Amino acid sequence: MTRDNKTVPTEKGERQMMTFLEFEKPIAELEGKIRELRSFSHGRDFDIGSEVGQLEGKLGRLLKDTYANLTPWQKMQVARHPERPHFKDIVAHLTEDFTPLAGDRTFGEDEAVIGGLARFRGEACVIIGHEKGSDTESRIRHNFGMARPEGYRKAIRLMDMADRFGLPVITLVDTSGAYPGVGAEERGQAEAIARSTDKCLSLGVPLVTTIVGEGGSGGAVAIAAANTVLMFEHAIYSVISPEGCASILWRTNEKAKDAATALKITAQDLLTLGVIDKIVAEPLGGAHRDRERAMNMLGDAIEESLKSMAGMDGERLRRLRREKFLAMGAKGIN
Amino acid sequence: MSWLTNYVKPKLQRVLSSRETPDNLWHKCKACGQMIFQKDFEANQYVCGHCDHHDRVPPAGRFNALFDEGKFELMSLPRPVQDPLKFRDSKKYTDRMKAARADTGDDDAIKVASGTIGGTEAVVAVQNFYFMGGSMGMAVGDGIIAGARQALKLNAPFVMFTASGGARMQEGILSLMQMPRTTVALQMLREAGLPYIVVLTDPTTGGVSASYAMLGDIQLAEPGAMIAFSGPRVIEQTIREKLPEGFQRAEYLKDHGMVDRVVHRHALKDELATILKLVMGGQYRRRAAAE
Numbered sequence: 001m002t003r004d005n006k007t008v009p010t011e012k013g014e015r016q017m018m019t020f021l022e023f024e025k026p027i028a029e030l031e032g033k034i035r036e037l038r039s040f041s042h043g044r045d046f047d048i049g050s051e052v053g054q055l056e057g058k059l060g061r062l063l064k065d066t067y068a069n070l071t072p073w074q075k076m077q078v079a080r081h082p083e084r085p086h087f088k089d090i091v092a093h094l095t096e097d098f099t100p101l102a103g104d105r106t107f108g109e110d111e112a113v114i115g116g117l118a119r120f121r122g123e124a125c126v127i128i129g130h131e132k133g134s135d136t137e138s139r140i141r142h143n144f145g146m147a148r149p150e151g152y153r154k155a156i157r158l159m160d161m162a163d164r165f166g167l168p169v170i171t172l173v174d175t176s177g178a179y180p181g182v183g184a185e186e187r188g189q190a191e192a193i194a195r196s197t198d199k200c201l202s203l204g205v206p207l208v209t210t211i212v213g214e215g216g217s218g219g220a221v222a223i224a225a226a227n228t229v230l231m232f233e234h235a236i237y238s239v240i241s242p243e244g245c246a247s248i249l250w251r252t253n254e255k256a257k258d259a260a261t262a263l264k265i266t267a268q269d270l271l272t273l274g275v276i277d278k279i280v281a282e283p284l285g286g287a288h289r290d291r292e293r294a295m296n297m298l299g300d301a302i303e304e305s306l307k308s309m310a311g312m313d314g315e316r317l318r319r320l321r322r323e324k325f326l327a328m329g330a331k332g333i334n
Numbered sequence: 335m336s337w338l339t340n341y342v343k344p345k346l347q348r349v350l351s352s353r354e355t356p357d358n359l360w361h362k363c364k365a366c367g368q369m370i371f372q373k374d375f376e377a378n379q380y381v382c383g384h385c386d387h388h389d390r391v392p393p394a395g396r397f398n399a400l401f402d403e404g405k406f407e408l409m410s411l412p413r414p415v416q417d418p419l420k421f422r423d424s425k426k427y428t429d430r431m432k433a434a435r436a437d438t439g440d441d442d443a444i445k446v447a448s449g450t451i452g453g454t455e456a457v458v459a460v461q462n463f464y465f466m467g468g469s470m471g472m473a474v475g476d477g478i479i480a481g482a483r484q485a486l487k488l489n490a491p492f493v494m495f496t497a498s499g500g501a502r503m504q505e506g507i508l509s510l511m512q513m514p515r516t517t518v519a520l521q522m523l524r525e526a527g528l529p530y531i532v533v534l535t536d537p538t539t540g541g542v543s544a545s546y547a548m549l550g551d552i553q554l555a556e557p558g559a560m561i562a563f564s565g566p567r568v569i570e571q572t573i574r575e576k577l578p579e580g581f582q583r584a585e586y587l588k589d590h591g592m593v594d595r596v597v598h599r600h601a602l603k604d605e606l607a608t609i610l611k612l613v614m615g616g617q618y619r620r621r622a623a624a625e
Contacts, residue, residue: 182573
């Protein structure tokens with residue numbers, strides 16, 4: 001993926017990092033022009049309001065056009081955007097009293113998956129999700145969001161606890177996949193994922209999942225077998241990465257764009273297939289352009305889903321969840 | 335390309351490359367390279383008589399070897415939506431399916447049958463690696479669900495022979511969804527107090543290993559079977575190190591606590607018969623909900 005890292009001066013003269021994706025170049029140029037005009041006129045006596053207004057209108061139209069017509073491959077780039085809200089941002093923004101709980105009580109602590117107690121819009125809950133990290137140091141600490149068995153076993157432990165104490169569970173999915181390593185295999189990566197999926201499906205409390213960025217294969221589904229599966233408008237959810245699929249089926253990485261299209265990884269396709277329940281709209285130009293608004297919209301969708309399950313008993317929640325998955329796949333894409 | 339492939343006309347090539355013996359008369363062992371009479375090989379349950387290598391077994395071979403007197407009843411399985419994504423890579427998915435169906439004579443990569451094993455009635459599902467690498471799509475998921483439901487109906491244990499490279503990419507996310515779907519089926523068995531026994535055979539990897547293959551009450555494996563979540567090549571590319579000896583083989587998994595027993599194929603039927611008798615014979619066993 002090609003990205004241009006540019007340090008862009010903002011209106012107030014602060015410097016702010018913005019990452020532009022390849023297809024966002026015209027948008028970046030226009031934004032640069034507007035900024036330039038503003039800083040040029042700053043403190044001077046002539047009026048450029050109308051020109052800036054015109055350009056801003058153009059920018060809005062350009063953003064809308066670009067983002068309404070993203071290809072699956074472009075969506076994948078947006079889903080992997082480093083400034084997209086991550087687990088920690090979302091928890092900080094949407095919950096109070098977040099109390100992270102560590103460890104799988106068997107082997108270790110895996111920070112690729114974070115989980116704990118929290119209060120979401122007034123309700124006590126357990127919240128669990130992948131964290132990719134936001135700079136080099138934290139990315140390494142969180143292993144780029146690629147969990148080892150300990151991460152999934154911690155998730156199982158926390159879901160168990162939620163079940164015992166009647167706390168609803170919110171999970172946030174953002175991983176390119178479970179970690180492929182010698183230790184992870186030796187300690188039962190496959191078994192840990194299987195048990196975590198199993199736990200999701202046996203919970204007697206509501207489970208709401210959101211595919212926030214990347215939903216990569218088994219490493220994602222392990223915490224996503226939920227009553228409600230929400231998905232951000234530009235997130236992706238796939239059985240294999242387009243790159244991986246291309247190298248297996250086409251025998252070349254260069255066909256990754258074709259694979260992205262063929263695999264049907266976008267929220268819009270997955271809604272048609274009945275794999276997800278609802279798309280959470282993102283602000284114009286993607287969640288990374290207005291993180292706060294994106295997170296608020298996500299919070300509203302989660303709250304709505306939890307409210308729809310209020311008062312249901314465990315047996316019913318379990319039954320509805322299982323019936324939903326059993327019925328899945330009855331329709332294809334035309 | 336050699337001058338031969340460049341120069342010789344296709345028709346001529348076919349004549350040149352056609353062998354005098356039919357394809358299926360001899361089998362060459364993948365491990366030791368010895369030639370074995372195909373008939374002997376099959377009679378030996380696809381185990382090499384020279385080096386004991388356990389080769390892959392198609393479903394019919396499993397059923398014949400496993401059920402008492404080779405008698406069993408094949409289940410007719412549901413036929414899911416075909417090619418739900420209209421998938422096309424270098425070939426169309428529907429063409430790949432046609433070829434696999436022609437090659438194997440089967441509808442998809444799983445078969446389910448019921449019968450008795452050492453006198454105990456059981457439902458047995460077998461994945462067919464020779465059908466698109468045993469890959470798990472809607473049909474395989476539906477087959478497992480149907481098998482589990484049949485076990486519930488018969489109040490019998492469910493035995494699963496896994497053999498699969500993982501999810502069927504051509505069915506995209508729907509193949510991924512077979513992980514939770516099959517798990518639901520296993521939960522139904524668990525709640526009815528019915529045993530679910532897994533026999534891991536070569537290979538069991540990816541999304542299959544990360545769902546129903548690892549959720550058995552008892553986990554058996556065949557000698558030398560490759561059992562993994564991530565394949566060795568992916569891991570090598572990630573960590574750029576040589577992998578340990580015997581990594582991700584059945585014996586290695588047993589040493590690491592992921593498998594109960596590694597069982598030679600010739601002993602498998604007796605072993606399963608004993609296990610089924612014991613596990614179904616508990617004096618405090620609860621009665622089936624259906625009764």
